[in-house]
Amino acid sequence: MRLDLTNQNSRAEKTKVGPFGSKLFDSAVSVSSGSMSDEWTLEFVDFSGEMRRDVWLAFISEIISVYRFIREYGPGGDDPAIHNVYGAYKGKKRAVSSAANSIARLQSLQFIRRLYEDPAKLVQFSYLSNAPFGDVVLQTLAVNFWGGPLTTKARSANHRSTQWHRSSEDPSSGRTHVYDIDGSVYLRKWMTSPSWTSSHSANFWRNSSVKYGIILSKSLVVADKNLVEKAMVDCKEKSKVVERTQATIVAATIEGIPSNIDLFKELMLPFAIVAENFKKLQRWENPRSTFCFLLLVHTVIFRTERTRPVR
Structure with missing residues (x-):
């Protein structure tokens, strides 16, 4: 039996199960491809805790999230402009491989029993879908996966020199493409996600043109960070602020309990x-x-x- 998790309405969530249809034990995962007829309930019997169920939920959620990321940030499969950017046709494969690596790392930690935090935080696409500033990190990943040098025909048609001077403009203005730190181009027509119009996204890309280190490739920069690393630093800082705020609220709520x-x-x-x-x-x-x-x-x-x- 197979279940298609690439569907737009695919979902995975925790659920309770029990004998005779009762909802007693919180030890299962409900997986659906969008229709009630294709819904599976996977039960994980583990008397030592819920970690095994949480790990499998992270696996499934990462697969659903990566295909959601491809639909939202990647070009369509029949988009002819994908051939105007060198290597862009490999973007979907790169995204899927990145998700597979996240799942493999999480599975390795599970095998060696070194899982000390929530497994959902160790798979990138699933975590970034709900993390503060996570949409900007997803944007940088999209530029990394689908961005590349323009082909000769595309450069002559789009006036490369004019576009290079516009690379530091606001990407939400509709007048420019987005450039990676090495000059790789991510086309404006692929920026269909609403996250591109947010203020923090505009601020990040406005300041992303500042370069201090030696750029060897889009993923390797000496004495500086690449775009994904810069976005992840902001994401971590904002996540810590949110966690501290949430901890303060919880502490204030239960202050009178002792x-x-x-x-x-x-x-x-x-x-x-x-x-x-x-x-x-x-x-x-x-x-x-x-x-x-x-x-x-x-x-x-x-x-x-x-x-x-x-x-």
Whole structure:
């Protein structure tokens, strides 16, 4: 059996399962290609925790996310302009290979039992889909995958010298292509994602033309960072701010819980003492006390039976 995860409406999420259709155990993954008839429920029985289920959810989510990324940031398969940029036809293969490498790294960490954080943070496309500033990182990945030198015919048609001077303009202005740090071109017509019009995207690309190091290739820069690395630094910083803010909110929400717990313990203290004394009676730690207790219970039961009216 096969399930197509390249569909636009494909999804994967945690779900609960149980006997006779009940929702008791949070140990499964629901996977769908868009229609209810093609929905699978994959159950992971693991009494040691939910890590195995979370790892497989990360695997599946990464596959769905990479094809969502290809649809949103890549050129169409029948776009003739893909032949105007050298190597752009390999962009989809590069994106899929990058996702496969992420899954392989996560699987290796699972095998050697070195998973110390949420597996969803270790697969790039799935994580960047929801991370702060993640859309800009996805843009730089798209430029890295599909960007390349213009062919001779395309250069003469688009006036390369004019476009190079426009490379530092706002990419959302509609008048320019986007350039990688080595001059590789990502065509304007491929910028169909709404994320290109955001303010933080415009600010990033406006400042991306500043170069300090020695550029050996789009992925190798000496004494500086390439575009993907620059975007990832901003993404990490903004993620830390969001996590600190969320932690502050959670701490403020549960601030009064310790005092409430202490009050609850004080109220439950008499019942705890009675339960502990009853256990001592059960264990015959003090035979005289246990014998007196049994005698008392026997007397109560006997008197209750004697006073019951006869019908």
